[in-house]
Amino acid sequence: MKTRYLLASVALAVAALTGCSDEPELVLTPAAQEGREIANSNGCASCHGKNGQGVTAPSWQGIYLERIPVEGGDTVLADEEYLYRSITDPQADIVRGWTIKMPTNDLDDDQIAAIITYIKELS
Numbered sequence: 001m002k003t004r005y006l007l008a009s010v011a012l013a014v015a016a017l018t019g020c021s022d023e024p025e026l027v028l029t030p031a032a033q034e035g036r037e038i039a040n041s042n043g044c045a046s047c048h049g050k051n052g053q054g055v056t057a058p059s060w061q062g063i064y065l066e067r068i069p070v071e072g073g074d075t076v077l078a079d080e081e082y083l084y085r086s087i088t089d090p091q092a093d094i095v096r097g098w099t100i101k102m103p104t105n106d107l108d109d110d111q112i113a114a115i116i117t118y119i120k121e122l123s
Contacts (some may be wrong), residue, residue: 027050028121035118038111047100052122057102058095064123069096083116
């Protein structure tokens with residue numbers, strides 16, 4: 001009886017904590033949701049965050065069509081071309097202040113397009 005009570009208490013506590021997240025729920029189109037799932041399943045989220053919020057790598061939230069400061073003192077426009085280049089050639093334009101180097105990946109063009117759609121919707 002005590003074990004059943006303990007298990008029920010733990011389940012209730014987990015349910016309560018799960019509902020108290022500080023992160024708002026993302027509402028995404030199906031295409032952007034696919035991009036989010038690709039990013040999460042391919043390791044992108046381990047650095048960029050499960051909702052693109054940035055962890056040990058730059059945030060994706062609000063970057064689309066913004067000027068991004070890069071190493072060397074320049075800025076680049078975070079348009080589709082920049083996002084594609086950043087995913088396919090991670091060392092091309094390193095965001096100023098970030099020292100961890102993004103690894104190369106094996107994403108195909110369709111997967112990259114889906115991730116770009118996701119990043120665009122995070123704006």
